[in-house]
Amino acid sequence: MKPINIGLMGVGTVGGGVATVLKRxxxxxxxxxxxxxxxxxxSRRNVEQARELVGADVxxxxxxxxxxxxxxxxxxxxxxxxxxxxxxxxxxxIANGKHVxxxxxxxxxxxxxxIFARAQEKGVMVxxxxxxxxxxxIIKALREGLSANRIEWxxxxxxxTSNFILSxxxxxxxxxxDVLKEAQALGYAEADxxxxxxxxxxGHKLTIMAAIAFGIPMHFDQCYLEGISQLAGKDxxxxxxxxxxxxxxxxxxxxxxxxxxxVHPTLIPEQQxxxxxxxxxxxxxxxxxxxxxxxxxxxxxGALPTASAVVADIVDVARLLTSDPExxxxxxxxxxxxxKDLPILPMGDVVSSYYLRIQAIDRAGVMxxxxxxxxxxxxxIEALIQKGSAADGSAEIVILTHRVLEKAAxxxxxxxxxxxxxxxxxxxxxxxxxxx
Amino acid sequence: MKPINIGLMGVGTVGGGVATVLKRxxxxxxxxxxxxxxxxxxSRRNVEQARELVGADVxxxxxxxxxxxxxxxxxxxxxxxxxxxxxxxxxxxIANGKHVxxxxxxxxxxxxxxIFARAQEKGVMVxxxxxxxxxxxIIKALREGLSANRIEWxxxxxxxTSNFILSxxxxxxxxxxDVLKEAQALGYAEADxxxxxxxxxxGHKLTIMAAIAFGIPMHFDQCYLEGISQLAGKDxxxxxxxxxxxxxxxxxxxxxxxxxxxVHPTLIPEQQxxxxxxxxxxxxxxxxxxxxxxxxxxxxxGALPTASAVVADIVDVARLLTSDPExxxxxxxxxxxxxKDLPILPMGDVVSSYYLRIQAIDRAGVMxxxxxxxxxxxxxIEALIQKGSAADGSAEIVILTHRVLEKAAxxxxxxxxxxxxxxxxxxxxxxxxxxx
Numbered sequence: 001m002k003p004i005n006i007g008l009m010g011v012g013t014v015g016g017g018v019a020t021v022l023k024r025x026x027x028x029x030x031x032x033x034x035x036x037x038x039x040x041x042x043s044r045r046n047v048e049q050a051r052e053l054v055g056a057d058v059x060x061x062x063x064x065x066x067x068x069x070x071x072x073x074x075x076x077x078x079x080x081x082x083x084x085x086x087x088x089x090x091x092x093x094i095a096n097g098k099h100v101x102x103x104x105x106x107x108x109x110x111x112x113x114x115i116f117a118r119a120q121e122k123g124v125m126v127x128x129x130x131x132x133x134x135x136x137x138i139i140k141a142l143r144e145g146l147s148a149n150r151i152e153w154x155x156x157x158x159x160x161t162s163n164f165i166l167s168x169x170x171x172x173x174x175x176x177x178d179v180l181k182e183a184q185a186l187g188y189a190e191a192d193x194x195x196x197x198x199x200x201x202x203g204h205k206l207t208i209m210a211a212i213a214f215g216i217p218m219h220f221d222q223c224y225l226e227g228i229s230q231l232a233g234k235d236x237x238x239x240x241x242x243x244x245x246x247x248x249x250x251x252x253x254x255x256x257x258x259x260x261x262x263v264h265p266t267l268i269p270e271q272q273x274x275x276x277x278x279x280x281x282x283x284x285x286x287x288x289x290x291x292x293x294x295x296x297x298x299x300x301x302g303a304l305p306t307a308s309a310v311v312a313d314i315v316d317v318a319r320l321l322t323s324d325p326e327x328x329x330x331x332x333x334x335x336x337x338x339x340k341d342l343p344i345l346p347m348g349d350v351v352s353s354y355y356l357r358i359q360a361i362d363r364a365g366v367m368x369x370x371x372x373x374x375x376x377x378x379x380x381i382e383a384l385i386q387k388g389s390a391a392d393g394s395a396e397i398v399i400l401t402h403r404v405l406e407k408a409a410x411x412x413x414x415x416x417x418x419x420x421x422x423x424x425x426x427x428x429x430x431x432x433x434x435x436x
Numbered sequence: 437m438k439p440i441n442i443g444l445m446g447v448g449t450v451g452g453g454v455a456t457v458l459k460r461x462x463x464x465x466x467x468x469x470x471x472x473x474x475x476x477x478x479s480r481r482n483v484e485q486a487r488e489l490v491g492a493d494v495x496x497x498x499x500x501x502x503x504x505x506x507x508x509x510x511x512x513x514x515x516x517x518x519x520x521x522x523x524x525x526x527x528x529x530i531a532n533g534k535h536v537x538x539x540x541x542x543x544x545x546x547x548x549x550x551i552f553a554r555a556q557e558k559g560v561m562v563x564x565x566x567x568x569x570x571x572x573x574i575i576k577a578l579r580e581g582l583s584a585n586r587i588e589w590x591x592x593x594x595x596x597t598s599n600f601i602l603s604x605x606x607x608x609x610x611x612x613x614d615v616l617k618e619a620q621a622l623g624y625a626e627a628d629x630x631x632x633x634x635x636x637x638x639g640h641k642l643t644i645m646a647a648i649a650f651g652i653p654m655h656f657d658q659c660y661l662e663g664i665s666q667l668a669g670k671d672x673x674x675x676x677x678x679x680x681x682x683x684x685x686x687x688x689x690x691x692x693x694x695x696x697x698x699v700h701p702t703l704i705p706e707q708q709x710x711x712x713x714x715x716x717x718x719x720x721x722x723x724x725x726x727x728x729x730x731x732x733x734x735x736x737x738g739a740l741p742t743a744s745a746v747v748a749d750i751v752d753v754a755r756l757l758t759s760d761p762e763x764x765x766x767x768x769x770x771x772x773x774x775x776k777d778l779p780i781l782p783m784g785d786v787v788s789s790y791y792l793r794i795q796a797i798d799r800a801g802v803m804x805x806x807x808x809x810x811x812x813x814x815x816x817i818e819a820l821i822q823k824g825s826a827a828d829g830s831a832e833i834v835i836l837t838h839r840v841l842e843k844a845a846x847x848x849x850x851x852x853x854x855x856x857x858x859x860x861x862x863x864x865x866x867x868x869x870x871x872x
Contacts, residue, residue, distance in 0.1 A: 001762065021584050021726050031651060031774035032583050034762060129581070135727035137581025145565070145573025147468045148457050148747030215467060273709060273733060290457045290744035291571035291734060297709060298730030308726035311584030320763055326437065326470060327759040338467035 003036035004318045007067035007098075008054070009089060010079035011044040014103060014130075014310070016053035017303030018077060021311050023055065033315045043067045068093040075317055077310060078102040083110050094118045094126070099321065101313040103130035103306055109204035109220040112211070116331045123325055127313035132205040133158055133282045135305030136298040137312065142212045142286065143333040149288025151213040153253035153260075155434055158205045160280035160300040161189045161196035162228050162248040166265075167278040170240065175233045188280055198227030199248065199263035206250030209284070210261055214254055214342060215334035219261060222344035226264035235357060235427060238398050239267050242383060244355075244431065245275040251432065258343035260350050267355050267400075267431035273297075274434065285434060293434075348407035353382065355400055357427035358416060362395035366421040370397065373419075377412035379404045394423060400431065439472035440754045443503035443534075444490070445525060446515035447480040450539060450566075450746070452489035453739030454513060457747050459491065469751045479503045504529040511753055513746060514538040519546050530554045530562070535757065537749040539566035539742055545640035545656040548647070552767045559761055563749035568641045569594055569718040571741030572734040573748065578648045578722065579769040585724025587649040589689035589696075591870055594641040596716035596736045597625045597632035598664050598684040602701075603714040606676065611669045624716055634663030635684065635699040642686030645720070646697055650690055650778060651770035655697060658780040662700035671793060671863060674834050675703050678819060680791075680867065681711040687868065694779035696786050703791050703836075703867040709733075710870065721870060729870075784843035789818065791836055793863035794852060798831035802857040806833065809855075813848035815840045830859060836867065 006022070008015055022029070022039050030036045043064040044050035050060045061067065068076055068089050076093040080086040083106050090107065093100050094115070102108070108115065108128055119126045129139045133156065142151070157163050161183060168179040180197070183189035195201050207220040228248050236246045244267035253260040268275040273295055277283040282300025287293050299305040320328050330336060360366045367386075374381060380402040387396035401409070413426045442458070444451055458465070458475050466472045479500040480486035486496045497503065504512055504525055512529040516522040519542050526543065529536050530551070538544070544551065544564055555562045565575045569592065578587070593599050597619060604615040616633070619625035631637050643656040664684050672682045680703035689696040704711040709731055713719040718736025723729050735741040756764050766772060796802045803822075810817060816838040823832035837845070849862045 017726075025584060025586050025725070028586050028651075029584060031770045032766070034766070034771045034774075136730055137577050140576060140581045141573050144752060145576045145748055146744065147751045148461060148465060148744045150461050150464050215464075273712060276709060276712065288744065289461070290453075290740040290747070292738075292741055294572055294732070294734030296730070296732060299728050302728075304726040305728055308582065308584045308724065311726070312581055315583045316580060319765065323759055323763045327756050327763055329755065330468070330470070334467045335470045338470075 001035040003038050004074050004321065005038055005040040005072050006075050006077055006314060007070055007073035008039060008042040008077045008079065009064040009067050010081065011042050011050035011053050012079065013303045014306045015042065015079045017307030018310050019054040019058070021304065021307040029311065029315065033318050035318060037314060037318060040072060041067055041070055064089050065092065068096060068098065073098060074321060075099045075101060075314055077314070078104055083107045087111055090115060091118060094122050094124055097122055097124060099124045099317045100126045101310055101317060102126065102128050103310060105131040105201065105204035105208060109207040109218055112208070112218040119331065120336050125317050125320065125328060126331060127317050128208070129313045130306050130309035132208055133284055134298065134300040134302065135308040136282060136284065136296050136300070137309065138209070138284045138296050139212065141296055142209060143329055146286065146288050146291060147333070149290045152287045152289060153251070154209060154213055154284060154286045155249050155251045155274070155432065156206065156209065156282070156284040157247050157274065157277050158250050158282055158284065158300060159196050159202040159248055160282060161193065162202070163278070164188045164280045165197065166228060166236070166246060166248060169233055170236050170245065173233055173237060176229055176231055197229050199225035202248060202250045202263045206252055206261065206263055210252040210259060212333040213252065214259060215332065215339050216259065216342050217339060219344050222261060224262040224264070224347050228265050231265055232427070235429060238357065238387065239355060242400060243270050244268060245270050246429065247275065249432065255345070257349060258345040261344050262347065262350065265429055267429055269433060272434055287436065348405070348410065350406045351403050352406060353401050353403045353431040354409050355398070355429040355431050356413070358397045358399070359423040360395055360397055361421045361423070362389040362393050363421065367397070369419055369421065370416055373415045374401070374412050377408045379408060379412055437471040439474050440510050440757065441474055441476040441508050442511050442513060442750060443506055443509035444475060444478040444513045444515065445500040445503050446517065447478050447486035447489050448515065449739045450742045451478065451515045453743030454746050455490040455494070457740065457743045465747065465751060469754050471754060473750055473754060476508060477503055477506055500525050501528065504532060504534065509534060510757060511535045511537060511750055513750070514540055519543045523547055526551060527554060530558050530560055533558055533560060535560045535753045536562045537746055537753060538562065538564050539746060541567040541637065541640035541644060545643040545654055548644065548654040555767065556772050561753050561756065561764060562767060563753050564644070565749045566742050566745035568644055569720055570734070570736040570738065571744040572718060572720065572732050572736070573745065574645070574720045574732050575648065577732055578645060579765055582722065582724050582727060585726045588723045588725060589687065590645060590649055590720060590722045591685050591687045591710070591868065592642065592645065592718070592720035593683050593710065593713050594686050594718050594720065594736060595632050595638040595684055596718060597629065599714070600624045600716045601633065602664060602672070602682060602684060605669055606672050606681065609669055609673060612665055612667055633665050635661035638684060638686045638699045642688055642697065642699055646688040646695060648769040649688065650695060651768065651775050652695065652778050653775060655780050658697060660698040660700065660783050664701050667701055668863070671865060674793065674823065675791060678836060679706050680704060681706050682865065683711065685868065691781070693785060694781040697780050698783065698786065701865055703865055705869060708870055723872065784841070784846065786842045787839050788842060789837050789839045789867040790845050791834070791865040791867050792849070794833045794835070795859045796831055796833055797857045797859070798825040798829050799857060803833070805855055805857065806852055809851045810837070810848050813844045815844060815848055
């Protein structure tokens with residue numbers, strides 16, 4: 001069968017990994033795909049560095065547009081990242097009738113609706129397994145492996161940097177700032193870590209998974225993002241004493257009222273397998289009405305794991321290159337005319353249980369005041385512990401609540417903070433049993 | 437698009453689940469598949485019971501051949517099990533040019549080479565996600581999601597009955613026979629549990645995964661099977677004291693010499709996520725050269741989880757019904773003319789580390805004798821503990837070894853058993869760190 005020509009835009013760590021995998025496993029891949037897959041042309045501003053990564057038999061150019069406009073290229077792989085020039089290139093590739101494989105979560109979460117519509121018009125495929133959870137084939141699992149299910153919710157540890165930091169904070173009892181420095185030294189965190197630790201990256205990935213799981217368009221602009229930079233080491237420790245681990249979770253759930261779409265630090269029971277996914281590993285727990293729960297775990301980043309997903313997409317696309325669109329899996333799992341928008345719930349309408357840490361003056365009546373305010377807002381208490389009195393007469397009260405509307409939790413917290421006997425802000429973390 | 441007609445053979449628990457899922461999620465499934473999928477005809481000897489399970493709008497017949505020969509049926513679902521009449525029916529369906537979806541691991545592990553060859557000749561698909569690990573989309577992951585990888589090994593907890601029994605033995609410190617009774621009462625084990633607890637079922641599933649992972653034919657007849665019925669509660673307990681859990685593992689590994697294909701109780705470090713997969717859950721840990729390790733976890737049996745896999749296969753097949761074979765994923769992941777047989781290693785040539793429990797007379801020199809015999813066979817000791825002396829002057833010695841050829845371990849064990857100071861047989865369990 002005719003070999004497939006790949007044009008690669010962006011030859012950095014992952015691009016080098018793609019070149020390595022295509023070369024190293026060429027025989028194995030062509031035995032599977034039934035055709036040879038050749039990296040033909042690659043682009044990077046620094047042509048010399050790109051050449052070192054892709055080898056002498058690949059044409060290297062500085063201008064990525066030379067890749068998308070190259071007549072021999074069947075599949076364009078976009079590994080540039082971001083949503084400016086990458087967007088222009090992907091749209092140009094589509095306009096040229098080329099299929100696209102991308103690892104660009106931001107591009108899809110923010111501009112996916114437009115990109116998939118254009119791809120649909122031109123009858124080309126845009127594949128993006130590598131955009132979510134690195135090497136873990138979670139897009140394929142959601143889109144094809146679980147296609148019999150009405151997916152109810154999914155929860156993912158989908159940012160390796162944050163998971164590394166949280167794992168270290170727990171293990172060493174260290175604070176965020178110290179562990180961040182360690183992560184930066186190890187190359188697990190960027191110099192400016194905002195994108196990872198404030199939940200943006202997880203939000204992009206969650207947005208993509210929600211679209212596929214529920215058959216809705218991308219709604220990144222409505223995704224709630226709360227990161228881990230404000231997390232105190234002591235809350236991780238208290239959570240652990242109560243039998244919970246704290247993870248930065250991306251969580252999306254279909255309810256009668258709409259779709260929850262939220263990223264935030266979350267207490268998870270330590271018996272849950274996903275609570276024990278540590279370090280830079282990723283994991284996604286999916287709940288479907290037929291399968292029940294399934295967990296997918298593996299490396300969420302890195303040159304070769306990400307290349308594993310990129311090349312799997314290339315093989316998939318290569319197989320269907322000359323096929324009727326009806327033989328293809330729809331981009332967003334559901335047929336394009338069958339996407340149905342659902343409202344994304346504002347956080348006030350989300351239902352969760354909560355971990356609250358309250359700094360109170362240790363005197364008679366304060367506990368009564370707090371529990372009364374919770375009760376007045378319809379919040380039942382699952383556990384309450386007092387963490388001893390400080391020399392200044394203050395005490396820490398930690399409360400785990402049952403499930404309640406977030407707006408009720410907010411109201412109770414505001415009322416508690418207004419008490420004379422309470423100092424400063426109440427620390428509030430969300431908690432999910434993940435057993436529904 | 438034209439609706440797809442399904443003919444279902446075998447309406448038991450799983451068949452009822454398939455009917456339920458197809459009906460309950462009809463809208464969601466057709467939004468994904470782009471066509472309606474209708475259960476048209478079903479067969480079971482007891483027509484009345486089948487009718488109750490599939491509903492009034494499905495034609496029910498007693499004779500399964502009426503399903504495979506029905507002119508309107510596009511896809512035949514085989515849920516009869518076993519490899520006698522089921523084989524005849526599947527081959528007849530293929531001869532009739534019908535696509536097949538089956539959950540029948542035994543049929544494929546034993547007769548898969550013949551069945552896939554016939555399917556290839558007739559240009560029809562035989563899909564079998566439900567044959568391995570129930571609802572977990574592991575066949576799809578191995579065949580498509582990890583297609584960029586040279587798969588090095590995989591290890592699976594792929595028999596829920598055995599995993600339930602082992603989990604209970606550990607948790608309650610109970611013996612095999614007692615827990616088996618409990619499992620039978622709960623419906624987790626058959627009246628005759630041999631198929632599950634002696635490793636046959638796991639061997640079938642492992643054989644199928646090995647074929648897909650390495651591009652080799654089915655070799656069930658060469659799969660080593662050792663079950664859990666001889667396992668003593670105390671070995672589970674000692675293993676735990678040493679930081680290990682005992683799981684019935686199906687393990688296949690590609691080595692320079694050939695392929696390891698083996699099912700046996702195995703010590704796994706408790707830090708491994710897969711060591712913490714308990715109860716009837718299944719899990720498969722895959723090691724590929726690009727992805728590193730990925731774990732897939734979920735329910736390995738049950739009506740709806742298995743139906744989840746059956747219906748996902750139906751959707752896949754429905755999409756490609758009218759396609760060129762070149763657009764399809766090959767049955768065994770590799771193109772049929774690209775399967776390359778590799779020798780299956782006899783157990784003597786397998787490399788493993790070992791847990792040994794030796795009943796010895798507690799006197800000077802016995803430890804020296806044992807360690808000398810291990811050394812003479814090239815076996816280094818990782819840990820050695822003596823479990824105290826009994827009233828009769830005997831002592832239990834538990835040894836963990838480093839990795840060594842099994843034939844060397846066998847020779848050492850035989851020599852140790854021949855010592856005057858050693859009573860009875862040495863208990864030998866294999867041990868895998870799963871970190872390679």
